[in-house]
Amino acid sequence: MTLLDFINSISVEDQKQFALKCGTTIGYMRKAISKGQxxxxxxxxxxxxxxxxxxxxxxxxxxxxxxxxxxxxANKPCTAIIPIERRTHERRQQDRRVGYRRKKYRRVFDRRQS
Known part of the structure; x- marks a missing residue:
């Protein structure tokens, strides 16, 4: 099925919703189809x-x-499965580093204002 056939097979409101979900507008879709873009x-x-x-x-x-x-x-191994303990430990370490940096920069910024 072509894109134009699919768009014409759904209602006008569904066309707008479909285009928004795709990250564009129905007007742009129709223009691109008609101009061959x-x-x-x-x-x-x-x-x-x-x-x-x-x-x-x-x-x-x-x-x-x-x-x-x-x-x-399809052949790529799934890397999204990480043991919860490891992920939380890494996240905790990262949060500590970020928090430390924020405090450090805040102190420097406060000194500059005064």
Whole structure:
């Protein structure tokens, strides 16, 4: 399904909501379609996500090798799972450093004002 077919298949209010979720406006989408302009990759990805795969990135931007990107993300190991104890300890250490720096800079700033 093309993007124009998808947009025309939903109501006007849904079109506005769809465009906002994709990070653009319905006016820009229609203008880009009619003039044959290319959407940037980020907008293409958002359009595919928000259309639930009805409009694919490959249909909008055939100049990008989407299959390579899809294959890479499928083979990439998940690194988001971090043991809670380790994450909280690292966060605690980071908070201590940031807090120390803030206090130090605040003192320097207060001295300059007086």
């Amino acid at each position: 290319l959407f940037n990759a980020k907008v293409c990805i958002e359009i595919e996500k928000n259309s639930n795969g009805a409009v694919t990135c490959e249909e909008m931007r055939s100049d990008i090798d989407w299959s390579f990107l899809r294959k890479e993300s």
